[in-house]
Amino acid sequence: MLALSLGVLFAALPQEAPPATAFAVRGAKVYPVAGAPIDDGVVLVRDGRIVQVGPAATVAVPAGMAERRAAVVTPGLIDAHATVGLTGILNVPHDQDQLDRSAAVQPELRAIDAYHARDPLVGWLRGLGVTTVHTGHAPGALVAGQTMVVKLRGRSADQDVLVPLAMVAVTLGDGGRGPGGKSPGTRAKAVAMLREQLLKAREYAAKRQREPDAAVDLGLDVLARVLAREVPLLVTAHRAHDLQAALRVADEFQLRVVLDGAAEAYTMLPEIQRAGVWVLPHPAMARTTGELANGTMELPKLLLDARVPFALQSGFEGYVPKTRVVTFEAGVAVGRGLPAAAALRALTLDAARLLGVDGRVGSLEPGKDADLALWDGDPFEYTTHCLGTVIDGVGYAEGPR
Template sequence: MMNKKLIAMKDKVKFTGLVLAVMIFSVSLFVETADAQIAVKGETVYTMNGNAISNGVVLINDGKIERVGSANRVNIPSEYEVHEAKVVTPGLIDARSVVGLAGYYNQDHDQDQLETSSAIQPELRASDSYNAREYLVSFLREQGITTIQTGHGPGAVISGQMMIVKPIGDTVDEALLKDATMLSMTLGSGVSPAFNSPGTRSKAVAMLRQELIRAKDYAAKRAEGETNGTDLKSEVMADLIDGEITAMINVQSAQDINTALRIQQEFGFPMVLEGASEAYLLIDEIKESGVSVIIHPKMARPGGAMKNVSFETASKLHEAGIPVTFQSGYEGYVPKTRVVRYEAAVAAANGMGMQNALHALTIGAAEMLGIADRVGSLERGKDADVAMFDGDPFEYLTNVQGVIINGDVVYKPE
């Protein structure tokens, strides 16, 4: 009798446990599905894959864009969480930043953007210094910026490797979209005086040329299997020679832009000009080279190598058919970052126009960074990165109404 009761009790416990497990599993599935199913309605939806849509809808499911179209053609399922905005765009892209390495407090403990022990350090990786919890990361996210190429700042002949992140997560692994994307370099007067050498333009170029010559030799040996992959510096430089990483060279004056173009032509590595304040003086040369430009922050203070900055440079490059996008860049003062949306707005108001500037800040930037298969436009299958505004994104008084990254609502103002 007792044994039968014990067996019955055990069976009851097992059954109850099974029911609870099923209930918990069902709830977890429901929560995940509910979180992943979102509809974004916009009076104007800029998909960057065709014309803007009036009264448009973006459906999001499981972190990806499910469907985009006009409200009279896209049915919103009843279980979808609905968000509304006046203007909807793809998440904005900051093509050159130092956030996550340069911190909000501007103190020694949160400034990792420039290592001054050597002027040439290609082996340094931004992903080894990135702080996903840094306040500036969330600050940019709240401005509608959902993808950032960040890393080592200008100032060294070779500062180190950049990375592409989304401003989410608590660790670099959660934020990382693509590692070792570009190699941050500087030529001209932008090389920091913190280094004993180089002290002149010709010395900086000679140092870079020597590294590139060594890299060509190393790349040839690597191709023959004669290296063991333990020389970090040579491995990265060989990757540059082999076209597996792109040089992002910070130059401002026409003199230094021309030098960068000559070096690139000499060695044939992929290159993007960064800064390029006087690019308008070398339109033909830049176009012939086939390189792209991450233009200087439009509101940067003119002075030194940037004394001849122009609000119209981005427009002139665009008109010439040269790929151009925007950056927040590196700032030596608090709060250590600009907002790329405002920088693009200045270009929009000075000849580029709203839609061309928005294109450069979204799909144009994605194409330049090699991530257009994931971000930059509102298309089926792409990452669900969406920015919502209560007006023209480039109007200073426009507010961000919400930000979605990977299908999660990561910012919604009270």
Template sequence: MKIRNVLFGLITVALSAASGFLTTTDAQIAVQGETVYTVSGEAIQNGIVLINNGVIEEVGSEDEVDIPSDYERHEAAVVTPGLIDARTVVGLAGYYNQDHDQDQLETSNAVQPELRAIDAFNAREFLVNYLMEEGITTIHTGHAPGAVISGQTMIAKTSGETVEESLVDSTTTIAVTFGPSIDNNYDSPGTRAKAVAVLRQNLIEAREYADKRAAGKDQSRNLKMEALADLLDGKIRALVSAHRAHDIMTALRIQREFDFPMILEGASEAYVVLDEIKEADIPVVIHPLMTRPSGERKNVDMETPAKMKEAGIPFAFQSGYESYVPKTRVARFEAAIAAANELGFESALHALTLGAAEILGIDDRVGSIEEGKDADIVLYDGDPFEYVTHIEGVIINGEIVYDGE
């Protein structure tokens, strides 16, 4: 029986348990793989991963790890950590592509940093389950690009019936956009210069708000200013979407001016300004490699991840935001394209797991198969980056949430 979040109706815990497949987080599981990619270390041939109480208990070869007799056993050709989609809008943008399930971009105002992703995230959205079945166990999701400041993002697991059950981090970044996509959604600002001027003015006002807050001075509470003040105080990062080289340079210039922590997202022409990105010490969530090369993305290059690796720039993969059905890509397939375009298997897997976790600041919990980390594990019958490979099982927080059928 397939265990998943369903759009039409609920499968109760009792019914799932009756199937003999659902495993609670206090279960004891042994995963055996012909090859176990820990990512944090060397791949283990004939490896074993023991899971106890939702976390990874022990990892090693079959010569090093004894499987207790009462542990539930699962076998696979290849085992990896749970995969991480470092930028998506799934859970806010829904499968049906109708007004009632499209909360990723509020178009009443071009500057709304106070909008919280957790207030719109639907853990039961079909697309969340869809990504889980493709091995994505953690998503960084929230408000989409397309506004000067569109709102906040969050991190969630792709299991759980409510946002509280899925939640990893409620306020991860504030989404900011540089470039012409703003003009597609708002009458004003309509040009690059105007959009940047609007952003700068709001950041200047936020600095004044933050200074008064730090000094304990009385002032009316302002949710917009609170969010931006937290950004300027380094409590939250900016997730800046910019594709053209000159938009990337503008983003780096504004970051230097206001000195806020930043992740660059999209970056279709990043290969033009690699030295500048490296000097700024800014990580990148690269655009989906198979995005359509048009508009500000017309100069995409499938070798950009390989060039970033060579330049020493941390990067991760994303499914991004699709304005058309089926509404989401799959980061695993995007990483596969990078692997085939000079990046290589292990570097692509690292960027899809531990590299993404490090950029998002959650590598203490996820991203690799190590003792004490969340038991998020994916089982395959072959190479994870081959399209014909089947996922035979997905484990999240020590619970088997998908059996591959």
């Protein structure tokens, strides 16, 4: 029966077909996120963009226009931090490009030079409603490299990229220690190295301004953009004292900082709220070992209650599952007190705002990209299926998953 409905939905749209010029998606419940949920709603799509959203009674669907139906229609989901595309499915050295361990500080490593759009896990996430990810270098070095924002169309980094340089990934705490006795070997050393690098970048920026022909340093060039507040630091840290260090450095250099993981953030919610930084709480199902020992599945709810802005993520996994699925992680957070509406907002419009792509994605509004996820029920329920996704007006059917 599911297979049948899927066939009806997507028969007109083989995978990776060129965008149908125009079609309608009708949902018994449509969640535009930018506005109130719509009973029996319609989303009109033309040339890859949303042209109209509203109740079926008020949206005129032209005669003969293809129409796809689902119980629930949401914006395509946004995973606010993943490593998919850099951490391949096989988990062998040849397909793991999230971390180069030759040096502690390498902000010059670009995600677009590493992202593998055709890795099977890209399709796996797309099959579960995810249409955009913020992905890139992973935790594990003091400054591991850059991140990017990409649509999960599965073509190439260059074709699918939304933001080529989104953030610069920093790891504090145990996860940021150097391998084999290399620096940083302690928390204090890590922060000292980071501050020294930022001071260098400040001098570099000043020099480049004075002397436009001065030699380019790729790493300092990127950190100069961090100092200019063009690019945030994505600071992976779990222990409260590491989170405090991140806020201290942000304050000293007036940086934009996003706290990633943040297992013990609940011990310092007022400080985080006052600092005005975003938090990407660790996946609800993240293993509570090591620096996450004090983690709680209630963290997203606690952030919401404390009015700390947040988005949800699948994070980095070194083993199995090789990627978590933000849809599933959000579901478990919803089962632990996060209201479903807040979870959906965190997975769509709030994530888009954090990543600076809310002009393109994150809600069902006229003029935005036609990125949708179709469901046969509550997207957060264990037994609901994702029937398919639409990205830039292109339908993808990975099978009901």
